[in-house]
Amino acid sequence: MRKSFIRELLSNQICIPVAALLILTIFNLIVDPGFFRITLGQNSAGFPVLTGYLITILDYGSELAILALGMTLVTSSSGGQDISVGAGIAIAGSVILRVLCGTNSRPDTLQAPVIVAFLVACIAAMLCGAFNGALVAYFRIQPMVATLILFTAGRSIAAWINNNELPIISDPSFAVYGGFIPGVPLPTPFFIALLCIIVMALVLKFTNLGLYTQTVGINENAARLNGLNPQLIKFLSFVILGLCVAVCGLIKVSRLSSINYSVIAKDIEMDAILAVALGGNALSGGRFNIWASVLGAYVIQFLTTTLYKMNVQSDALPAYKAVVVILLVVMSAPSVRAKLAALTARRRNEAKEA
Amino acid sequence: MKKRLAALLIAAMFAGVLAGCAAAPAAAPAAAPAAQEEAKEEAEEPAEEAAEEAAEPAEEGGLIKVGIINNDPNESGYRTANDKDLKAMFTEENGYEASFAYSLKNDEQINAAQKFIQDGVDYLLLSAADTAGWDSVLKDAQDAGIRVILFDRTIDADESLYEASIVSDMAKEGETAINWLKGQNLDSYKVIHLQGVMGSAAQRGRSGALDDAVANDGFELVTQQTAEWNAEKAQQIVQSVIDSGAEFNVIYAENDDMAKGAVAALDKANISHGVGKDVIVMGFDCNKWALEELLAQNWNYDGQCNPFQAAYLDEIIKKLEAGETLDQKVVIMEEKGFDATTITQEDVDNYGI
Numbered sequence: 121m122r123k124s125f126i127r128e129l130l131s132n133q134i135c136i137p138v139a140a141l142l143i144l145t146i147f148n149l150i151v152d153p154g155f156f157r158i159t160l161g162q163n164s165a166g167f168p169v170l171t172g173y174l175i176t177i178l179d180y181g182s183e184l185a186i187l188a189l190g191m192t193l194v195t196s197s198s199g200g201q202d203i204s205v206g207a208g209i210a211i212a213g214s215v216i217l218r219v220l221c222g223t224n225s226r227p228d229t230l231q232a233p234v235i236v237a238f239l240v241a242c243i244a245a246m247l248c249g250a251f252n253g254a255l256v257a258y259f260r261i262q263p264m265v266a267t268l269i270l271f272t273a274g275r276s277i278a279a280w281i282n283n284n285e286l287p288i289i290s291d292p293s294f295a296v297y298g299g300f301i302p303g304v305p306l307p308t309p310f311f312i313a314l315l316c317i318i319v320m321a322l323v324l325k326f327t328n329l330g331l332y333t334q335t336v337g338i339n340e341n342a343a344r345l346n347g348l349n350p351q352l353i354k355f356l357s358f359v360i361l362g363l364c365v366a367v368c369g370l371i372k373v374s375r376l377s378s379i380n381y382s383v384i385a386k387d388i389e390m391d392a393i394l395a396v397a398l399g400g401n402a403l404s405g406g407r408f409n410i411w412a413s414v415l416g417a418y419v420i421q422f423l424t425t426t427l428y429k430m431n432v433q434s435d436a437l438p439a440y441k442a443v444v445v446i447l448l449v450v451m452s453a454p455s456v457r458a459k460l461a462a463l464t465a466r467r468r469n470e471a472k473e474a
Numbered sequence: 475m476k477k478r479l480a481a482l483l484i485a486a487m488f489a490g491v492l493a494g495c496a497a498a499p500a501a502a503p504a505a506a507p508a509a510q511e512e513a514k515e516e517a518e519e520p521a522e523e524a525a526e527e528a529a530e531p532a533e534e535g536g537l538i539k540v541g542i543i544n545n546d547p548n549e550s551g552y553r554t555a556n557d558k559d560l561k562a563m564f565t566e567e568n569g570y571e572a573s574f575a576y577s578l579k580n581d582e583q584i585n586a587a588q589k590f591i592q593d594g595v596d597y598l599l600l601s602a603a604d605t606a607g608w609d610s611v612l613k614d615a616q617d618a619g620i621r622v623i624l625f626d627r628t629i630d631a632d633e634s635l636y637e638a639s640i641v642s643d644m645a646k647e648g649e650t651a652i653n654w655l656k657g658q659n660l661d662s663y664k665v666i667h668l669q670g671v672m673g674s675a676a677q678r679g680r681s682g683a684l685d686d687a688v689a690n691d692g693f694e695l696v697t698q699q700t701a702e703w704n705a706e707k708a709q710q711i712v713q714s715v716i717d718s719g720a721e722f723n724v725i726y727a728e729n730d731d732m733a734k735g736a737v738a739a740l741d742k743a744n745i746s747h748g749v750g751k752d753v754i755v756m757g758f759d760c761n762k763w764a765l766e767e768l769l770a771q772n773w774n775y776d777g778q779c780n781p782f783q784a785a786y787l788d789e790i791i792k793k794l795e796a797g798e799t800l801d802q803k804v805v806i807m808e809e810k811g812f813d814a815t816t817i818t819q820e821d822v823d824n825y826g827i
Contacts, residue, residue, distance in 0.1 A: 163744045173717045288763055299742055376705055376738050383704040428714035434707050435700050
């Protein structure tokens with residue numbers, strides 16, 4: 121009875137990111153336990169703030185976690201990935217700054233409330249998502265090819281939205297979204313991510329979105345025969361990802377109170393896809409565990425922060441992530457899995473005989 | 475009905491995005507103040523060409539005909555300033571009849587050069603997208619009696635094919651900055667070094683001076699990392715140093731964007747920076763917004779990468795027209811470094827790009 125419980129735990133897909141997290145944690149404990157030190161300091165306004173590597177992971181991993189939510193749905197329903205999220209973030213961020221700045225690129229005060237700017241950005245990003253979704257769902261273009269369009273053109277569109285100017289917001293109240301809420305010792309992006317996760321949890325609990333998405337991903341024809349509209353589900357998943365992109369855009373531009381169209385959220389799409397893979401979700405669609413993806417996102421940031429701490433050259437980071445990808449792909453390959461299963465079965469038999 | 479509506483919607487969206495694509499390229503590459511040096515080094519980015527000619531009547535009135543081949547002015551703040559400077563200098567009032575051609579692609583630039591040769595310009599001013607492939611077209615120019623002057627970028631061609639080249643000395647930019655830093659007489663120098671894209675001329679030049687200081691003057695590198703001209707990466711790198719608890723008192727960022735990212739991390743951790751504060755912040759390129767930070771004394775130093783080559787070009791052409799010979803083939807531009815304690819609003823207006 122107990123044995124089967126453990127086996128069940130091991131076969132659960134969340135065990136992949138948890139194992140990765142454990143490995144990283146043990147590695148850091150051995151190399152330098154100081155990694156886990158968290159100190160309580162004060163910021164310039166005299167409010168308490170927590171600092172430390174772990175806080176940094178929670179902080180910078182937030183965008184990735186939010187993206188992982190949407191990316192998991194897209195992966196599940198369409199069996200492909202959206203590679204235009206980085207460009208989408210550039211567009212959303214550009215829209216936010218455009219609305220906040222009005223016609224002047226260096227306003228002393230905000231020209232519109234942040235919430236208005238954010239809502240406009242949501243619409244823009246969801247339109248981008250809808251464009252991708254329409255191409256995938258209704259025109260049956262491969263997701264990666266369909267999103268390649270915005271991947272290529274998105275950053276140019278972002279620059280065009282602001283007339284190629286470089287808006288800079290000097291109002292400190294805007295920096296809150298990528299910094300700290302006065303009086304709260306944890307960084308704001310973490311709370312934003314938490315909010316998104318809670319909303320997603322509620323949606324999955326009280327609607328059939330999760331079930332329908334998986335159904336479409338597993339077998340589109342069977343889903344249609346059962347009265348679902350696969351095209352709509354796919355379309356919807358891309359629009360939801362668009363919403364996630366808009367939230368990330370807000371955090372990203374708030375961090376620097378400015379934007380650089382060509383490098384904002386550079387290569388984040390790869391990290392988001394990796395988060396989904398690290399969560400043990402099949403990249404070919406179907407069943408998914410969204411919480412494993414979120415955990416995967418934080419694990420990736422954990423890895424990034426660890427590498428930065430070890431003073432690994434930042435242009436070498438992708439190589440380390442590539443190692444993780446290779447390991448994941450090899451581990452999830454059917455032939456390797458079959459061999460592993462055979463190995464454990466034989467060992468169990470030997471144990472029984474002994 | 476619903477289906478038809480959806481189809482209509484998609485069609486509209488498709489058209490909208492296509493229109494966006496069409497409009498965007500013209501705006502595209504300006505995107506990147508950070509990619510400035512990168513692009514300056516190797517303009518291989520798949521960017522569009524925007525060939526355009528200043529429509530001026532081709533009348534012979536003692537005007538000197540110049541054909542100017544440049545990279546796209548939207549590529550970066552540097553290029554925009556550079557193009558503006560050239561356009562202001564080569565006017566009819568100043569005795570020039572100028573035609574402009576822009577491209578980030580070498581082959582298109584070579585085509586433009588051939589066209590200028592056919593048009594019979596007197597001078598060909600060239601900022602080459604790529605260093606290779608210019609020999610034959612420059613030979614044609616030479617045979618046609620057209621004199622070639624390079625600006626901003628050098629090419630791999632025989633020196634006899636051009637009269638002069640006007641370039642920035644990145645190593646000197648670094649030296650100027652490091653000499654300024656030495657002049658601050660700090661008790662110790664614990665430096666966070668944020669490098670540009672590794673291997674680019676701007677990175678090598680600006681890193682070289684600091685590496686020398688580390689080897690010879692007891693400077694200490696807390697960390698030396700490439701942030702690839704990227705503010706976000708710079709922020710994470712500096713954040714990591716702050717988390718480690720290591721002490722530092724200088725941030726040497728090889729462009730303004732990375733300095734900005736570093737400052738964002740400092741602000742978040744409540745570490746004071748600027749004139750008379752805990753950490754000295756140094757940047758390069760003299761973007762206008764960066765010089766404003768200097769003026770507000772939030773940063774300490776900004777090194778110039780001079781985009782204003784028109785005056786040098788004018789001087790050389792005047793000399794050649796007068797039949798004089800040039801003293802030197804390679805002209806290195808004067809480049810300043812600005813100190814937050816002495817910078818004025820005038821400097822910001824004149825040198826900000």
